[in-house]
Amino acid sequence: MAESRPSLLKRLRFRAVAQGLKVLAWSVNRARTRDPWLSRALNRFDGVWRFESGDGKLAWHLVLENGRLAAVKDPRRPANFTFTLYNPSDISLRVKPEHILEVLIANKVGQSGDLYYLYQFGFIMSLFRRATRFGGKSIPIEGS
Amino acid sequence: MAETAKLDSLEARQVDEIFAFKLEDFPRNVRLKKEMLQARQTIALERSSLLTDYFEKNGFDLERPLLRQASSLKYVLENLTPVIFPDELIVGSVTEHRHGAVMFPEFQAAVIWPEMITLPFRKNHPVAVSKEAIEEFSFRIFPYFKDKNIHQWGKTHYGYPESLKLMEKFVFYLIAHPNGVSHLIPDYRIAIQLGFNRIKQSAREQREQVQGDDQEAKRKREFYQAIELVSEGVMALAKNYAARCAELAGSEPEPGRKQELLELSRILQKVPAEPAETFFEALESMWLTHVAVLQENSDLAVSFGRMDQFMLPYFLRDFEQGRLDLKGGLELILCLYIKTNDHTPLVPSAGESLFSGSATNQSITLSGLTPEGKDGTNILSYLFLRALDLLKLREPNVDCRFHDNSPRLWFQKCLEVIKSTGAAPALYNDEAIVPALEAKGAELPDARDYGVIGCVETTVQGKVYGMTGSILLNLATILELAMYDGVFPLSGQQVGPKTGLLKDFSSFDELWQAFSAQLEFLAGMSVDCETFYEKAHAELHPVPLLSAVLDGPMAKGKDAAAGGAVYNSSGVWVVGLADVTDSLAALKKLVFEEKRVSPQEMAEALAADFRGFEKVHAICLNRGPKYGNDDPEADEIAVRLVQAVDHAYKPYRNFRGGPYHIGYWTMTMHTGYGRLISALPNGRRKGAALASGATPVSGAARKGPSAALSSTAKLPPPCLANSIANNHKIPASILNEPGKLQLMEQLVKGFFKKRGMQVQFVIADKSLLVEAMNNPELARDLLVRVSGYTAYFGDLNKDMQQEIINRTEDII
Secondary structure: OOOOHHHHHHHHHHHHHHHHHHHHHHHHHHHHHHOHHHHHHHHHOOEEEEEEEOOOOOEEEEEEEOOEEEEEOOOOOOOOEEEEEOOHHHOOOOOOHHHHHHHHHOOOEEEEEOHHHHHHHHHHHHHHHHHOOOOOOOOOOOOO | OOOOOOOOOOOHHHHHHHHHOOHHHOHHHHHHHHHHHHOOOEEOOHHHHHHHHHHHHHOOOOOOHHHHHHHHHHHHHHHOOOOOOOOOOOOOOOOOOOOEEOOOOOOOHHHHHHHOOOHHHOOOOOOEOOHHHHHHHHHHHHHHOOOOOHHHHHHHHHOOOHHHHHHOOOOOEEEOHHHOOOOEOOOHHHHHHHOHHHHHHHHHHHHHHOOOOOHHHHHHHHHHHHHHHHHHHHHHHHHHHHHHHHHHHHHOOOHHHHHHHHHHHHHHHHOOOOOOOOHHHHHHHHHHHHHHHHHHOOOOOEOOEOHHHHOHHHHHHHHHOOOOOHHHHHHHHHHHHHHOOOEOOOOOHHHHHHHOOOOOOOEEEEEOEOOOOOEOOOHHHHHHHHHHHHHOOOOOEEEEEEOOOOOHHHHHHHHHHHHHHOOOOEEEEHHHHHHHHHHOOOOHHHHHOEEEEOOOEEEEOOOEOOOOOOEEEEHHHHHHHHHEOOEEOOOOEEOOOOOOEHHHOOOHHHHHHHHHHHHHHHHHHHHHHHHHHHHHHHHHOOOHHHHHOOOOHHHHOOOHHHOOOOEOOEEEEEEOHHHHHHHHHHHHHHHHHOOOOOHHHHHHHHHOOOOOOHHHHHHHHHHOOOOOOOOHHHHHHHHHHHHHHHHHHOOOOOOOOOOEEEEEOOEOHHHHHHOOOOOOOOOOOOOOOOOOOOOOOOOOOOOOHHHHHHHHHOOOHHHOOOOEOOEEEEOHHHHOOOOHHHHHHHHHHHHHHOOOOEEEEEEOOHHHHHHHHOOHHHHHOOEEEOEOOEEEHHHOOHHHHHHHHHOOEOOO
């Protein structure tokens, strides 16, 4: 049976999220050389963040282990923190770390899990933005 | 030194003398105020670092939480660096900075982590942070407390209940406990009058008297041992400060300051270990104990109570023996007031929309009935009031009580100070509040001895673990769930029980039944969630120091977090009263009675945010009954609502066995939550601010302030035991006209005569507020009353600034 149009759209949008996560993971790993704190965070921390569709049927994971961040498709993998994307276009790489909580408060994105990992993820993203000069003013990198 | 004098009967000339002082008469306080206002808020590291040091060295003992918490607190208190700034007469710093942000990694401090490196540069409330602090928090402290904070520890041990998942959506209700114990009035009289040596001795004696070897006996012994440990910690803190004062005196070239430092050293050698004997000693004893309490419990609305009552004997003794005159007393109070500004909670960017501009909200309560039912107004009431007037700082939050026989002079002076500050004090009516507290189980003398906490909440001072900010309930979401079959329109998620759609209701009774079902659902869920956290708090984070300075725990041998206090209520604060009242009134009259709009059409208009439904919008705005006009059709709904909320929580007891007190105050949550609420039947559009506290919707009260106050006075006090914030705004230019202050007095007295509970004012012209919105210099020190607390206008987010500008002006 042919897939319905809304279902297809949903899959396509979520595929874009998956691509975004892959790009994010690759970029974060590369940026570590530019920021000692980012490098230290990637080496010290671990965590699994799940990004799932509103019905929970589609899911990708960001996995931080052994000093590397990777985007992984493994629906059964237990996560420390889950973002539920009711509308995948509501989340983008342009969301600043300090606004993650705002997105959650606005109920655009669902959440569950250990809040420590949400905050840790936000911290890593803030270091990534600093390393890529992406995110406005911040405490400068040591020596820069 | 003053000549020996008597203050047995307060005379108007003494009040005149107090109000003749100018701030320039106190050059020390001019300097201290300037330094405090110029100091940039900075993240404090020392407390968190010491706490983590202790646990890393000694382990995190899960078997004996009382001893673990007491020992770690003792270690922190023993090792905090004594910080004394030039000119200070009241010493003891909550953090290592002049204006610090206390961090509690064992609660929710990690919420700031994602923005730590951008904090100094954020647009609203930039906060300084050292690289050392970022490094320490990020790579040592936050990771250490990853599984030891209340929130996560509870999840690990009790599972992940639906009520917690619902709270994590933020919009329906919030529970304060993950941020620690707060919102209460310790009984600082215990520290001042007994001293920690006596407290420690008493704990040791009671420990030795505990019989048996069962779990209960072991727990009691552990509790008393914990009290002994924290008592030692507080005394060590004082000794370190005494030594530092002596050290500074040794190198102080200026003889006057040298003498002050030596006197401070003497005082701190004595208090709070021993009973205070002078006013200076009593103030210092209380403040240093407060500093210690804030190392254990979060700095949110831990309040001082009725200082003009319990400090009076010390002041009178000094005054009568010639040790202190009015000016000297006022100078000490000014020093204390400035010191209360030395810490402010750290709010993440996302929280700016919810708690914008809020300080710590440490309240001081003045005047009112004594426990015996007499008038308690005294010379200190006026001195504390004048200190507020002279400094015009947002802290402390000064609250003034009145009863049927309050002196007229007290009324007049309070209103003059409101006019002068533009925002404070807030005014409370004993004739409504005392019965409200009695209705919830307080003995009459205790109810008369209430103090104000944080924004506006009222509880018996020193005897209540009240957590008055425990549950925040969003009434507007309840109406939405009732109209949308339990679905929250913003997310499209099924949240509440299926109770039907607005378009299908054929009567107001059906709608009300749906509303009641959703209310009962969220009340039950919020209680379940609060219980989850209270249990986690009692097990993971008992509070032995707070227990030492509350009435009850020592007698029961039980920690305050486990129910040791004399009274054990929890506070519910409700957002959205006026909008929901007007919406229900509109649905009742316009849809179901007059049938001007069909349920289907109303549902469609709301879903479209009234776009394309302009006629419906106009009908909703102009034809529906509005709370705030002394209109029985609307006011009956308001009364029915507050009764329904009280009724919904009545069946429940909190984890400590106490009742829920309901209140209607909103901080700035009415703007923050407003952004998440769809269009409502009162004509409010999607995203617009909700009305603040128990105040009518801005612009809805069209019959003047008297009618607005009459509507609010109809709300039954027993259903408002957690108090209300009743916000009114009078243009300053009007109040400057001859006779207008007297009119304001009549207005407030009329409201209180009708048993209205509370009222607070912003005194400012709209033009000034609009100008201040665009002029940060002007806004920086401009005091306004939000929905409870006092804030600097420049610290508020734009939505909140606009809400205050839009508030109905009382033209008197």
